[in-house]
Amino acid sequence: MLATQRRERILAEVRAHGAARVADLVVALGVSDMTVRRDIAELAREGLVRRVHGGAVAPDTPSRSTDEPGFEAKRTWSSAQKTAIARAALADVEPGQALALSAGTTTWVLATMIAADPTLRPLTVVTNGLRVADALHGADDVEVVLTGGTRTPSDALVGPVADATLADLRVDRTFLGVHGLDADGPTTPNLAEAATDRALVRCAAATTVLADHTKWGTVGLARICGFDEIDTLVVDAGLADDARTHLAAAVDRLVLARPTPGDPQ
Incomplete structure (x- = not known):
């Protein structure tokens, strides 16, 4: 040719x-x-x-390495896949745990599921996500700890205040939403958010990354962590075969979540 x-x-x-x-x-x-x-x-x-x-x-596609859409814009993207991912992640939530949920639309879906399931009580949830905290507000026997910090366009609280709060905490598992995912690990377009996400990973005994298949190949400005710091990666079944092969070898546990007919589109 x-x-x-x-x-x-x-x-x-x-x-x-x-x-x-x-x-x-x-x-x-x-x-x-x-x-x-x-x-x-x-x-x-x-x-x-x-x-x-x-x-x-395409040449008119906006750069995503530093592009950070707001929460409402991202909430409508890949809705069925995010629901399936959150439902799969819910299997690792047990009564009596202390959890950390990062800011993000998939972690927000997970938070709504936690709030709706009384069998998971009691729980303590640490979060730097304002929308995550709102989703859990009023749920019986769920103690919510907000990190504090500076607000980003995606309603994350980041920066030195958030990082200092997380440095003194220890949780059973962090559920981390990410902007992008490539062969080297998860990324975000926001430098301060990357540092706070790293603090969320460090404070946890185990870390689960939640990422729908459209995140694969998207690279933000700042790397969050390596795959060696991730215990579980939950993605939807739309992930390409080559990506599945790479990720299955990179993390301890790769979970492929499948949307059901009743999931939002």
């Missing part, structure tokens, strides 16, 4: 789906990783695509 033909195929993929991954293009085109990256670089030079970590996107 000529270079021009390869680039036409790549461009067609980006235009059809909004993005194309290097790993997928290597298989589809039958060429090396380096060849695909050179083709993407040439298309980017011509202004036809924009290079991102792991592939290419």
Whole structure:
């Protein structure tokens, strides 16, 4: 296949789906990783695509390395998958535990499930998420501890106050929502939030990351932690096979959650 033909195929993929991954293009085109990256670089030079970590996107796609949408915008994304992930994570919640829930839309769904299930009482929940705290407000026998801190666009409390609070706490498990996930671990576009997320991981005996399949290949500005610090990763069954293979080897336990017909779309 000529270079021009390869680039036409790549461009067609980006235009059809909004993005194309290097790993997928290597298989589809039958060429090396380096060849695909050179083709993407040439298309980017011509202004036809924009290079991102792991592939290419349409040129008008906003950068996500520092882009931080608000909570309401993110809440509607992949709703069925987030519900399935939260339902799977709920299996690790037991009465008498002290838990930490990070800010985020998937952890918010988990918090609503915890609030609705009286069999899980009593619980103590530490959170830096304002929406998470609201979801748990008024639930009998659930003590909610807010970290304090500076508010982000996604309604997370971050910064030195939050970090100092978490440094003195110890919980049984942290449930961590993330902005992006790649071969090196979870990321976030907010530097201060990355530091607070790291504090959430450090204060826990075990950490579960909650990430729907669209997070794979999305890379935020700041890395949160490595896979060696994550005990369980819960994703939905839409995750690509190559990603499943990588993640199954990287974490102790990979859980694939499947939406049910009644889950919100």
